[in-house]
Amino acid sequence: MLCLGIESSCDETALALVRDGTLVDAILASQVDVHALFGGVVPELAAREHYRFMGFLYDQLMSRNDFTAAELDVVAVARGPGLLGSLLVGVAFAKALALASEARFVGVNHLHAHLLTVGLQEAIPWPCLGLLVSGGHTEIYLMESPMRFIRLGRGLDDAVGEAFDKIAKLLGLPYPGGVHLDALARRGRGDPKLFPRPYLDNNNLDFSFSGLKTAVATQIARDGHLLVNTASGDASQILCDLCASVNLTVTESLCTKVARALDRFPDIHSLVLAGGVAANSLLRTRVGQLLEERSGRLLLPPPHLCTDNGAMIAYAGELLARHGFDHDLNMEAIPKGIRMPDDLRHDERKSAADFSRQERMDPLDTRPL
Numbered sequence: 001m002l003c004l005g006i007e008s009s010c011d012e013t014a015l016a017l018v019r020d021g022t023l024v025d026a027i028l029a030s031q032v033d034v035h036a037l038f039g040g041v042v043p044e045l046a047a048r049e050h051y052r053f054m055g056f057l058y059d060q061l062m063s064r065n066d067f068t069a070a071e072l073d074v075v076a077v078a079r080g081p082g083l084l085g086s087l088l089v090g091v092a093f094a095k096a097l098a099l100a101s102e103a104r105f106v107g108v109n110h111l112h113a114h115l116l117t118v119g120l121q122e123a124i125p126w127p128c129l130g131l132l133v134s135g136g137h138t139e140i141y142l143m144e145s146p147m148r149f150i151r152l153g154r155g156l157d158d159a160v161g162e163a164f165d166k167i168a169k170l171l172g173l174p175y176p177g178g179v180h181l182d183a184l185a186r187r188g189r190g191d192p193k194l195f196p197r198p199y200l201d202n203n204n205l206d207f208s209f210s211g212l213k214t215a216v217a218t219q220i221a222r223d224g225h226l227l228v229n230t231a232s233g234d235a236s237q238i239l240c241d242l243c244a245s246v247n248l249t250v251t252e253s254l255c256t257k258v259a260r261a262l263d264r265f266p267d268i269h270s271l272v273l274a275g276g277v278a279a280n281s282l283l284r285t286r287v288g289q290l291l292e293e294r295s296g297r298l299l300l301p302p303p304h305l306c307t308d309n310g311a312m313i314a315y316a317g318e319l320l321a322r323h324g325f326d327h328d329l330n331m332e333a334i335p336k337g338i339r340m341p342d343d344l345r346h347d348e349r350k351s352a353a354d355f356s357r358q359e360r361m362d363p364l365d366t367r368p369l
Contacts, residue, residue, distance in 0.1 A: 001019065001020060001073045001074060001318055001321065001322060002017065002018075002019045002024075002067070002071060002072055002073050002074070003017070003018050003019070003072070003073060003074040003075075003076055003106075003314045003315075003317050003318035003321065004016070004017055004061075004072050004074070004075050004076065004097070004103075004314060005017075005018065005076045005077070005108075005310045005311065005312070005313030005314025005315070005316075005317055006054075006075070006076065006077040006078065006090045006093060006094050006310060006313060007077075007078045007090065007110075007308050007309060007310045007312070007313045008050045008054070008077075008078065008082075008086050008087060008089050008090030009078045009080070009081070009082025009083065009086060009087055009090075009110045009308060010041060010046065010082055010083055010086060010135070010136070010308060011030070011031040011032070011034075011035055011041045011046045011049070011086070012028060012029070012030055012031065012307065012308040012309070013028065013029040013031075013049065013050050013053040013054060013057060014026065014027070014028040014029075014057075014308060014309050014310035014311075014313075015027050015028075015057050015058055015061050015310040016061075016309065016310030016311040016313070016314045017061065017065060017067070017314060018120075018311065018314035018315050018317075018318050020318075021119070021120070021315070021318065022120075023120055023311050023314075023315070024065060025061060025064070025065050026061075026309060026310050026311050027057050027060055027061045027310070028057075028309065028310065029049075029053040029057060031045075031046060031049045032175070032176065034049060035175065036174065036175040036176075039169055039175050040165070040169075040175065041083070043083045043084075043085055043086070044085060046083055046085065046086045047083070047085030047086050047088070047089055050086050050089040050090065051089050054089060054090070054093050055093070058093075058097075069097060069100060069101035069103075070101055070102075072097075072101050072103040073103055073104065073321070074103055074104045074105075074106055074317055074318060074321040074326075075094050075097050075098040075101070075103045075104070075105055075106070075317075076094070076106040076107075076108050076313050076314055076316065076317020076318070076320075076321075077090050077091050077093075077094035077095075077105075077106075077107060077108065077313065077317075078090060078107075078108055078110040078113065078313050079091055079107030079108060079109070079110075079327075079331060079332070079333050079334055080109070080110060080333055080334030080335060080336070080338070080340060081110060081111065081136070081137075081334055081335060081336040081337070081338070081340070082110055082136070082333075082335065082336060083335065083336070084333060084335035087333035087334070087335065088333050091107070091331070091332075091333045095329050095331075098329070099329060104321050104326045104350070105326060105327050105328070105329060105331070106317040106320050106321055106325065106326050106327055107327045107331045108313050108316045108317050108320070109149075109316075109340055110308075110313075111132055111137055111139065112149050112316060113312040113313050113315070113316040114132055114134065114274040114275050114306075114312055115130040115132055115141065115143060115149070115272050115274045116146060116312065116315060116316045116319065117274060117301045117305050117309075117311065117312040117315065118272055118274065118299045118300065118301045119146075119315060119319075120301075120305070120311060120315050121301070121302070122299065124143070124146075124270075124272065124299065125270045125297070126143065126144065126145050126146075127142060127143060127144045127145070127268060128143050128268055128270035128271060128272060128299070129141065129142060129143065129152075129258070129261055129262065129265065129268055129270070129271045129272070130142075130143045130149070130271070130272040130273075130274065131254065131258055131271060131272070131273050131274070131278075131287070132274055132275045133159075133160045133161065133254065133273070133274075133275045133276075133277035133278055133280075133283070134159060134160075134161050134275035134276045134277055135159060135161030135162055135165065135176075135178070135276055135277075136159050136161070136162065136336060137154075137155060137159050137275065138154070138155035138159045138160045138207045138209070138254075139151055139153065139154045139155065140152045140153040140154075140205050140257060140258070140261055142265065142268075143272065146316075146319045146320075146323075147319075147320070147323065147325070152205045152261060152264075153204060153205025153206045153207065153257060153261070154206055154207070155206070155207045155208070155209070156199070156206050156207065156208045157208050157209065157210040158208075158209045158210045158213065159209070160207070160209055160250055160254070160277050161178055161275070161276055161277045162209075163209035163210070163212055163213055163250070164177060164178035164181055164182075164246075164250070164277065165177045165178050166213050167181065167212070167213055167216045167246055168180055168181045170213075170216060170217055170220055171220070171239065171242070171243070178276075178277065178280075181243045181246065181247065182243075182247065182279075182280050182281060182282075184235055184239060184240045184243040184244075185240070185243040185244040185246070185247040185281075185282065186244075186281060186282075187235070187237075187240040187244075188237065188239075188240030188241040188242070188243055188244030188245075189241055189244055190241070190244035190245045190247060190248030190249075191241065191244075191245045191248075192245075192248060192252075194219070194242075194245040194249075195212060195215050195216065195219075195245060195246065195249040196211075196215065196249075197249060197252055197253050197256070198211050198212050198249075198253055199211075199253070200253060200256055200257075203260075205257050205260060205261055207253070207254075207257065209250065209253075212246070212249060212250070216242075216246060219242065220242075223238065223242075247280070247282050247283075248282065250283075251280070251282050251283045251286050252286070254283065254287070255286050255287060255290050258271065258287060258290060259290060262290075262294060262296070269291075269294065269295065269296040269297060270291075270296060270297045270298075270299060271287065271291055271296065271297075271298055271299065272299045272300075273287055273298060273299070273300055274300075274301055274306065275306060276306055276307045276308070277306075278300065278301065278306045279303040279306040279307070284300060288300075320344070321350070324346050324347050324348050324349070324350045325344045325345065325346050326344070326345055326347075326350065327343065327344065327345065328345065331343065
């Protein structure tokens with residue numbers, strides 16, 4: 001089964017081809033330089049850039065792999081959550097392509113796709129826990145199967161990646177700031193007492209990081225020596241130490257909630273860590289240590305598949321299609337903040353054996369997302 005995946009939920013225009021669970025090829029156009037001028041993503045500009053690049057990237061991807069639209073079995077697209085204007089560009093393109101090629105059409109939950117990405121390189125032991133940390137979302141899931149995710153906790157305000165970017169902006173670091181903050185943190189020593197661990201005095205699995213931004217702003221106001229030498233690119237040790245302290249605070253807060261989730265599900269010993277912030281060096285190390293101490297297993301996508309990409313959409317879309325799920329062309333894009341509808345269609349006759357030229361896979365849990 002050959003699946004084309006289309007990702008346009010925020011500021012990355014990305015397409016990929018996955019065949020029978022294996023990544024064939026991927027292509028991406030980043031908008032970082034465009035939005036860096038404004039210190040953050042401008043939704044209207046993001047949608048325009050998706051419109052500008054989408055057709056060109058599709059032509060490039062298909063031509064360099066000698067595929068035609070008629071060879072596509074499935075067209076999958078990120079239908080949300082994300083920026084509505086950006087999502088609409090990808091969804092409209094995917095619908096038109098599916099209609100023209102007579103391929104099956106699948107709308108993919110962008111968040112679930114992040115967590116499933118690791119399946120491109122290793123088998124996921126079901127059930128497991130999933131921690132999604134990105135610029136727009138901080139969520140923890142019970143992953144019962146590729147088709148069923150139960151959200152256990154969510155971000156109540158700033159997502160962890162959003163908090164990193166806002167703090168980096170306060171420090172005068174370039175956009176996107178989270179990457180630069182992490183790089184400086186590796187050169188510093190984190191003070192575990194400098195900032196309070198946010199939103200831990202409770203018994204739930206939700207997250208809150210808006211207060212940390214305020215605490216950092218207060219600390220910056222007290223210390224006028226937090227300067228970046230833009231001429232040489234060097235940063236003061238004080239700045240590196242502050243970045244390390246921020247990184248440590250966020251990481252320990254996330255690890256506390258992960259440990260709490262593992263305690264609630266003692267029979268589960270595996271965790272998937274995904275999303276753009278999953279590339280953070282300290283977070284990867286500390287979550288790995290946490291799982292090792294509990295004789296568990298941490299599953300991590302490679303860093304280039306942590307950020308938004310087309311491969312995760314193609315892989316998730318193929319999984320859904322292989323087990324008989326798809327959408328009709330009336331499917332709607334779902335912006336952030338709106339509940340994802342349970343509108344997947346299921347038809348066992350459209351499973352892999354009947355639809356694809358490839359050998360049928362054993363069906364997994366076929367309950368809808």
